[in-house]
Amino acid sequence: MKRAITYILHLQKTQYHLTAGLNCNTATAYEEFVLTKQNYKKENGRQYIHFIQSFSPLDKASPETIKEIADKLLQHKMFKGFQVVYAVHTDKPHLHTHFIVNTVNADTGLKWQLSKEQLQELKDCSDELCRQYGLIVVKGKEGNYKNRGEYRSKKKGASWKYELYLAVKECMRNSSSREEFITSMEKLGYKVGWEDNRKYITFITPDGKKCRNRKLYPPEKFTKENLLKTFELNKKYQDKRLLHNRMELLISSIYMLSKSTSTNQSNYPLTFLKNRDLKGDALKERIAELKKGRGLNWDKKIDHER
Template sequence: MAVFKIIKFKHGQTKTGMRNCIDYTKKMEEENHLVSTINCSSESAYEEFMLIKNMYNKESGRLYIHAEQSFPPEIQDMQLIHDIGRRLIEETDIFNGFQVVIGTHTDRDHIHNHFCINSVNAETGAKWHISKADLEDIKNKSLELCREENIRIWWDKQNDQDQVVQPEDNNEKLHTVKQGEYEKQKQGQSWKYELFLAVKECVKHSFSQDEFISNMEKLGYEVQWDHHKHITFTTPDGKKCRNNKLYPPERFTKEKLLEQFERNCQRRSERTKKMHQKEMDEFARNARNILTALRSGKSKDSNYYPLTHMKKRLEGEALKEKIKQKENSSYDWEQEL
């Protein structure tokens, strides 16, 4: 699960402190490009914060809010973590109208989001005030997003009641509702799971419906996206599957995918878009190379799922790195939970 907390200050706040908070939130922007903003721009966030304060004559007292959202070390998808952080702000009412800088930090064994929030609402001029109920709403929304993104929440009763069987050896739910498919997934033989990985990767690197279809084609998939309610995917070996058969189905609707493409456009610069295009091409090349290697080493009737193979390999490397970092770090994730 993700842990959300608002960082408390023992002493008063200053304008310099606010600038430092913004800079700290953005400190890894050059390295991972995972900085986005709401109701302001990254380059001039401090000036825009001050403009709102001047407009409403509220330049004293609490100037900003610094919050953090931390994830367990085994969650290593930094783009996913950044997306969860941004959605937390966008989809929780208390943040409506506030200027927010969001930055994802990857310099510790656990990836985490930082938020710097202007204390004055840009739309109403009201000062930030949060109750215990508001904080509980934020935490519940964070929990909901984790559940939606298949991040295991071991203590959550609602999660335990899900109809989908939970894997025992990793943090991903089954991406189909059938038990037999889950067994195939564990054995690395599920073509639906392979499709899920392909869609997830292409969504991350796409900025439009056409680009998404093109990226899927690079991985060997055909996409029928027409006037019908559902999208139909055809795998490289001819199997067909609709988008409502992927789990969770509400995440893969036409509307949700188009919304994600639009968010990708809004938060990424031209330089970042080119970087994503390059990464997608490299990903497709790696998948083709692994597929060739798998075919050369197995019989003709074997299943060849390069994306599943790549994910398992990355998980193995991440586990080794996690063990190495744990040995060299005093950070106690379990204690913080």
């Protein structure tokens, strides 16, 4: 517990004005935590809770604003009576706040307990504070996030980067070599700049937008090394003909969607298919449906009635 408190308050990671204590003083937090435990004769078991509130590196918020958000988060009813020492860290590309909570409540002597529902309530509170300050809501342990414009576009079904992500993911899943991957991407309309002397892969969308593989999330999934590893596994464990047929089926469905009268479907066919969770036979049925075209075939209807 002492090491954890010392770590989050280290001035190589934060600044004095970015640290604070709830129901305790930062300079004497450890001693105060121990006194509370001794007072209630609860010195055994879990000593502290350590959690982190992370923010996107795309946010332009100042460390002082992040500190203000932490202050407000600790006003939540779940922290009432608990001693908390916290600090905003500025040593990473993304700002983040560390919280160390004493497991024994200074007012009641009860130990910290948080159900899944209460934890979700706390996360929701954090997300709402981010929205109030116009910040990006970060999702998941890996810190997955999208910038505001992209997030709004995705909600409308119009995110070019999400469409690229789906294209890379599908071609990666259905390729057994780097060459097959690049060819499959090209069939979907994407150019791939994969050079051995460059660290990153550059993707160019059909309308000319550029994006490096490190901008797709989670980035570790789309590194050169992981892509090549996936191709090797595909080659080893899957039938190459199956991969080829599955890719051709997907390309066929996208071609049919491009003939659709819906502009959104035409521009973002993979998103359209993904939102309907089309796989296997369902995908084949959708292709057959698209081949029929829209509306009723009146000639056949009339013939049938005759």
